[in-house]
Amino acid sequence: MKLELRKISIKDLKLGSEMKLQDGVLTIDPQAVIDELMEDVNVKNVKVDIARPGEKTRIIPVKDVIEPRVKIEGPGNGFAGVTADMEQLGSGKVNVLDGAAVVTIGDIVGFQEGVIDMWGEGARWTPFSTTYNIVVDIEPVEGLDPHTHERTVRLAGLRAAQVIGEAGRDGEPDKIEVYELGNIFEETAKYPDLPKVVYVEMLISQGLLHDGYVYGVNSQQFLPTLIHPNEELDGAVISGNCVAACDKITTYQHQNNSTILDLYAQHGKTINFLGVVLTPELTTLAGKFRTCDYTAKLCKGLGAEGVIVSEEGYGNPDSDLLMICKRLEDSGIKTVLITDECSGWGGDSQPLADTTPEAVAVVSTGNVSHVVNLPPADKVLGNDRAIATLAGGWEGCLEEDGTIKCELNAVIGSTSEIGYHYLSVEEY
Amino acid sequence: MKYKVLYYVNQFFGQVGGEEKAGVKPEFVRKMVGPAMGFNGLLEDKAEVVGTLICGDNYFNENKQEALDYILGVIKEEAPDIVVAGPAFNAGRYGMACAGLANAVIDELGIPVVSGMYMENPGLEECRAKAYVVETGDSAGGMREALPKMAALTLKLLSGQELGKPEEDGYLAQGRRLTIFVEKRGSQRAVDMLLARFRGEEFKTELPMPVFDKVAPAPAIKDLSKATIALVTSGGMVPLGNPDRIQSASAQKWGRYDIDKNVALMGDYCTIHGGFDPVYANEIPDRVAPLDILRDYEKEGKIGGVYKYFYTTTGTGTSVANAVKFGQEIGKELKDAGVDGVILTST
Amino acid sequence: MVKEIERYGIPIVHMATITTISVSVGANRIVPTIAIPYPVGDPSLGEAAEHDLREKLVRRALEGLVTEVEEVTLF
Numbered sequence: 138m139k140l141e142l143r144k145i146s147i148k149d150l151k152l153g154s155e156m157k158l159q160d161g162v163l164t165i166d167p168q169a170v171i172d173e174l175m176e177d178v179n180v181k182n183v184k185v186d187i188a189r190p191g192e193k194t195r196i197i198p199v200k201d202v203i204e205p206r207v208k209i210e211g212p213g214n215g216f217a218g219v220t221a222d223m224e225q226l227g228s229g230k231v232n233v234l235d236g237a238a239v240v241t242i243g244d245i246v247g248f249q250e251g252v253i254d255m256w257g258e259g260a261r262w263t264p265f266s267t268t269y270n271i272v273v274d275i276e277p278v279e280g281l282d283p284h285t286h287e288r289t290v291r292l293a294g295l296r297a298a299q300v301i302g303e304a305g306r307d308g309e310p311d312k313i314e315v316y317e318l319g320n321i322f323e324e325t326a327k328y329p330d331l332p333k334v335v336y337v338e339m340l341i342s343q344g345l346l347h348d349g350y351v352y353g354v355n356s357q358q359f360l361p362t363l364i365h366p367n368e369e370l371d372g373a374v375i376s377g378n379c380v381a382a383c384d385k386i387t388t389y390q391h392q393n394n395s396t397i398l399d400l401y402a403q404h405g406k407t408i409n410f411l412g413v414v415l416t417p418e419l420t421t422l423a424g425k426f427r428t429c430d431y432t433a434k435l436c437k438g439l440g441a442e443g444v445i446v447s448e449e450g451y452g453n454p455d456s457d458l459l460m461i462c463k464r465l466e467d468s469g470i471k472t473v474l475i476t477d478e479c480s481g482w483g484g485d486s487q488p489l490a491d492t493t494p495e496a497v498a499v500v501s502t503g504n505v506s507h508v509v510n511l512p513p514a515d516k517v518l519g520n521d522r523a524i525a526t527l528a529g530g531w532e533g534c535l536e537e538d539g540t541i542k543c544e545l546n547a548v549i550g551s552t553s554e555i556g557y558h559y560l561s562v563e564e565y
Numbered sequence: 566m567k568y569k570v571l572y573y574v575n576q577f578f579g580q581v582g583g584e585e586k587a588g589v590k591p592e593f594v595r596k597m598v599g600p601a602m603g604f605n606g607l608l609e610d611k612a613e614v615v616g617t618l619i620c621g622d623n624y625f626n627e628n629k630q631e632a633l634d635y636i637l638g639v640i641k642e643e644a645p646d647i648v649v650a651g652p653a654f655n656a657g658r659y660g661m662a663c664a665g666l667a668n669a670v671i672d673e674l675g676i677p678v679v680s681g682m683y684m685e686n687p688g689l690e691e692c693r694a695k696a697y698v699v700e701t702g703d704s705a706g707g708m709r710e711a712l713p714k715m716a717a718l719t720l721k722l723l724s725g726q727e728l729g730k731p732e733e734d735g736y737l738a739q740g741r742r743l744t745i746f747v748e749k750r751g752s753q754r755a756v757d758m759l760l761a762r763f764r765g766e767e768f769k770t771e772l773p774m775p776v777f778d779k780v781a782p783a784p785a786i787k788d789l790s791k792a793t794i795a796l797v798t799s800g801g802m803v804p805l806g807n808p809d810r811i812q813s814a815s816a817q818k819w820g821r822y823d824i825d826k827n828v829a830l831m832g833d834y835c836t837i838h839g840g841f842d843p844v845y846a847n848e849i850p851d852r853v854a855p856l857d858i859l860r861d862y863e864k865e866g867k868i869g870g871v872y873k874y875f876y877t878t879t880g881t882g883t884s885v886a887n888a889v890k891f892g893q894e895i896g897k898e899l900k901d902a903g904v905d906g907v908i909l910t911s912t
Numbered sequence: 913m914v915k916e917i918e919r920y921g922i923p924i925v926h927m928a929t930i931t932t933i934s935v936s937v938g939a940n941r942i943v944p945t946i947a948i949p950y951p952v953g954d955p956s957l958g959e960a961a962e963h964d965l966r967e968k969l970v971r972r973a974l975e976g977l978v979t980e981v982e983e984v985t986l987f
């Protein structure tokens with residue numbers, strides 16, 4: 138499978154009367170986005186705004202972040218099985234509006250959303266302060282049940298990214314990245330001496346605002362499954378969740394999954410990267426046992442000698458993470474885990490909800506309860522009063538002048554457990 | 566002006582005597598005794614040892630309160646800028662005394678304490694969260710190495726500079742897990758760690774597995790039909806409107822609500838828990854905290870009664886330290902109220 | 913929380929779905945429950961069946977409270 142990501146660097150972003158990409162400057166026609174999204178009868182109102190890196194702008198409450206792209210060659214333009222016809226993703230040529238992102242905002246059930254600050258202190262904590270953000274505020278019609286409401290907002294964001302991605306159809310790429318991986322027999326024949334590595338990506342699968350989707354299938358509904366890394370890079374996996382904002386995997390992060398990219402970079406050099414196993418994190422104990430057994434079985438069946446497991450969320454999924462680790466290590470597979478931790482405001486509490494002696498190699502991507510102070514913004518896109526009701530905020534954490542004191546919990550992507558950001562934890 | 570250091574040693578290093586003198590009461594002398602002397606010589610004229618407290622190890626451990634009363638009295642009087650204890654090496658009772666003193670001095674007087682101990686000294690776990698402890702050898706032979714490290718740490722603390730990483734400034738980690746920025750993103754670090762494992766190279770986990778302590782099971786209820794049962798949940802069930810504004814994740818508090826008149830939670834309660842799909846719990850809150858069934862059992866006389874208050878908080882992302890605090894506070898109320906048994910539900 | 917309440921000498925039963933966590937952190941009396949979003953219920957059942965299920969789970973919890981245990985025990 139061969140996928141070409143043709144990256145057109147976005148150097149500026151503005152609003153205008155037509156959708157256009159010229160010399161790296163992306164112009165957004167808000168009406169074009171609004172018209173597209175209003176096609177959905179469940180959408181009542183759409184607002185489109187922009188936020189550039191460095192501007193004193195706060196975006197809140199963020200639902201998802203999506204990279205705008207257009208496939209110019211090969212099957213499956215858009216999110217197959219979700220907003221586009223079902224196609225086999227993972228091959229062809231894709232024009233990527235590199236450095237641009239669609240950010241969806243709007244209330245769903247009153248909590249579980251995130252904040253992005255485009256400048257200063259807050260900008261350090263989120264990877265989405267450095268993207269040129271097209272902020273889409275989606276207001277659905279009244280009376281929708283929460284699950285339909287969530288679905289409406291989720292699909293609207295993906296469709297907005299598709300409409301905007303079209304602007305790059307004729308663009309000239311600044312760089313072309315090629316991702317190619319044959320079947321495991323071919324790759325193993327090419328690199329017989331390199332250790333075989335599988336990436337296990339856990340997906341939260343726990344109901345409203347807590348589900349991931351693969352080709353539109355809710356991750357609650359499948360057994361752990363093998364997927365070609367290109368499929369994920371091509372938009373097969375999308376976020377339907379908010380979990381806590383800090384460690385939810387946004388759709389953008391699936392499209393640019395850093396663990397996949399870093400494993401790809403070593404493929405053929407130091408490792409033989411076999412593929413990705415997507416593993417649901419379920420809400421029943423039997424479900425957890427089943428998925429953990431199944432995940433380990435897939436890794437063993439593929440002949441993996443090493444596995445990286447990334448978690449999504451915290452709390453009960455810590456148990457899945459460690460059960461998978463135990464099963465892999467017990468079968469002699471060297472396992473590295475990526476997780477964040479809940480060590481309390483002072484960092485002096487137990488970092489995980491569960492424990493197992495087999496977990497000897499763990500990357501920590503930060504303490505979700507680390508408290509940050511975010512100075513007042515000049516401009517708020519969305520509603521900054523939402524901070525009081527989102528995970529990581531509390532009543533009174535928004536001061537009158539607009540300063541926010543909150544946990545990293547509330548900051549989108551800050552403690553990304555696919556290792557997308559640059560935080561760690563050190564014991565003092 | 567020089568900073569004032571007060572030094573603590575046991576009977577042996579205080580040159581009172583060996584094991585036969587381990588029962589001596591604490592005594593304060595306004596001069597440098599034993600290691601205090603060598604330590605003072607390392608303070609570069611920036612600080613000086615103003616006196617030495619000497620106490621028998623057995624006396625301290627068997628009469629802790631009396632020993633501390635005297636010791637804290639002296640320290641209050643002398644008002645040093647810092648207290649230095651030991652090094653205790655692998656001497657358990659000496660280490661426990663240094664730790665007991667350190668915790669009391671830090672908690673009650675707010676004065677920092679530096680000590681030195683061998684990794685396996687039981688005193689280390691007692692005080693490492695608060696005191697600055699230098700790692701030493703297991704016997705007094707390590708004195709020559711320990712004192713300069715303790716002195717350097719003391720001087721840095723006195724200078725008011727923020728301490729760096731444990732390995733940089735030579736103290737044992739106090740167990741505070743702080744979030745930091747690093748050069749490589751998490752996924753790169755994971756790949757590097759895996760490669761190190763393949764090559765058989767050394768690697769360092771960024772998250773050593775937590776250790777949870779155990780509690781002995783409480784005795785069972787003898788007669789259920791006379792027992793008052795309390796209902797507690799970490800499922801974020803609160804009266805509609807969340808009057809106490811309990812957090813949806815990483816809870817900082819718990820709530821107590823009068824359920825004396827409720828036959829069930831349904832109708833009056835909802836969940837604010839941010840960690841799961843709330844639709845089902847909001848439909849029937851008793852799916853999370855089964856008050857309805859407990860009321861049935863109460864009516865049938867199977868249980869004596871349901872305690873009049875219902876306790877609730879949010880479990881998701883809540884630190885164990887907070888959970889411990891909530892448990893202590895709620896447990897105390899339940900104990901004082903004479904509750905006989907507790908059902909705690911988690912989501 | 914479970915352990916801290918138990919420290920006061922009050923018997924406590926933990927009704928939890930992910931009992932692996934409950935065991936790891938050190939609860940002594942545990943009743944395995946249905947699912948995280950509805951530990952003592954099941955929306956897929958009818959009203960009567962769900963009530964019956966909940967009653968059985970609570971009965972097990974009470975059984976746990978009247979049973980002497982030496983170590984972690986699932987009821």
